[in-house]
Amino acid sequence: MMNLFVLQLLNGLQLGVLLFLIAAGLTLVFGIMDVVNLAHGVLYMVGAYFIATFAALTGSFWLGLLLTLPAAVAVGLILEIVVIRRLYNRSHLDQVLATFGLVMIANETVKIVWGTSPLSVPLPELLSGAVPLMGPLQYPVYRLAIIATGLAVAGGLYVLINHTRIGMLLRAGATNRAMVSALGIDIGKLFAVVFTLGAVLACGAGAIVAPILSVDSGMGESVLILTFVVVVIGGIGSIRGAFLGAILVAVVDTMGGVFGPILLRSVLEPAAAGQIGRMLAPMLIYILMAALLCVKPQGLFGGRG
């Protein structure tokens, strides 16, 4: 049971940093620009398709990853200029409508361009295989690499947000947008930077997860809801909150998914225990969110008054 606990903790951490990469962009866009972007999951999906294409073209995962990043910047900028920019002064309902439309357009476009069959991305040779953990246990190197990458990005964002000029503007923007623009900051440019940064993080998350999952057109939606939960728990606009929220949600989700059915199996049939356990695990997250919102209505680190 101890072994299972350790493995699941690592799995939770891996899912957590992945959620963090997606949630970081979402919380910034939501917190600073006040835009509800349902299409954020699309960027995650597009990142996965990009690396699948580029890795196949160049024959190398690393070259593929290198090409995915500028492509992600381009997608972020184009999306901001063509669609998102027009939504800043609209109501949340309009934003939801427009970005939901984007989701449907993107999913269909992906099907037309890449076909309906899932694509797969080969693991980079360097990171394949598993490392021995305690006793007979092993853990895939690639998943450890995802954890390391996520932690490194989190560290980088921490420095960016807390020790640079642009970070100062971002923090100021999240707290009081009107005051920032009153002080003569070009808020339009700031928004473009924020949105593109978020897009690159989400595309990057899609790209690094592609080798362990298969790439298909519905993958964005499956993470979007979890990401929103992370943002709400962490506090809208807070990167630190997104990080803690992501780890919390992921660990509760992976632990609940395994230990729930195990506990239930002692009283129920396996099929029924599996079914109820699977229903219970995602419920745990929402119970956690509801409980937290009772105590702290603005989330863990919600900044806006």
Place this chain on the structure above:
Amino acid sequence: MTLTQQLVATTALTLGFATAVAAQDVPISAQDDVLKIGLVLTLSGPAAALGEQARNGFMLAAERMGDMGGVPTEITIVDDEQRPDLASDKARELVQRDNVDFVVGTIFSNILTAIYQPVTESGTILISPNAGPSNFAGAGCNPNFFATSYQNDQNHEVMGAYAETQGYKNVFLLAPNYQAGQDSLAGFKHSYTGAVAGEVFTELGQLDFSSELAQIAAYQPDALFAFMPGGMGVNLVKQFDQAGLGALPFLSAFTVDETTLPATQDAAVGLMGGANWAPDLDNAANADFVAAYIEKYNAVPGSYAMHGYDAAQLIDSAVRKVGGNLTDRDALHAALKAADFTSPRGDFSFGVNNFPVQDFYLVEAVKREDGLYGTSIKEKIFDDYVDTYAASCTMK
């Protein structure tokens, strides 16, 4: 009402009834001189590869034969999109509007259930190139339904028997939580008597198996048995390999086959499966089929392709036997039941429920001499194996 009137009325009624019955017994489709066949297969979505194989196998046979059974042949191909509602509508169209003589389908059991009644009740012959749910093999069997594949449970029973002979005492079971998943574990346990280390049902369509693999690693079972068709199987095999569990025996059915091997490649080599055939089964008809398929489609055929090929051979043999006259339904049923063709799988005959009586093998995923990936026969597990539901079929 006078006696005469009564007599006339009764006669008219009886006559009317008789024509109605006759009309049902001999479908309109049988009365023209064209052989029309409709294929209902899953040709889009994550499982498209399975339907494509069945279609390719059928078309390969059709092209080699030309006019099937010596009658001018028209073939219509329909994509069911793995949606039961759509499949049911399309099957009705084929039967009522296009007047097809044969419907060949489907890949998925839930789709077969949707088209079963509309097709068989019209008197049209339905031939399944894959799906073989237990109800249609048992009490729900029908003289208008034939399967060139297997009954769903059988491949899992093969693996249960293999686990038994290997002396595995503690097996971890993994399947998606839907009817076929539950059937598969039941099938495995039908011939396996050892202990179960863990029995996990995942969500259908789940792609990240990290939690399940963590449990497998923690429980240290003797072996893993998995049923994860299509894309799920691709991910499970890749992640199983990445998790460093390679030393654990991996038994499966419909998980490691010619539809998933192009994606999993080396990660799946050495994994064991249960099957009624493999591309390297040693007989002349099989060598001929596999070589022709690889030449035409540049891919190794899986069992789906072989069943499609046999469905075409079955139609051809039966139509030839009745001399192209499809109006005598009893003769047609008898001709189909005779299964007078040479299957690439060797021994083949129909049991009482129109499901095949055939041999089953343990197969292993290998990299072939031509550089492609495929399964390979390891040993025969069951000889002339009859499914467990045949006994409850009372064919009317």
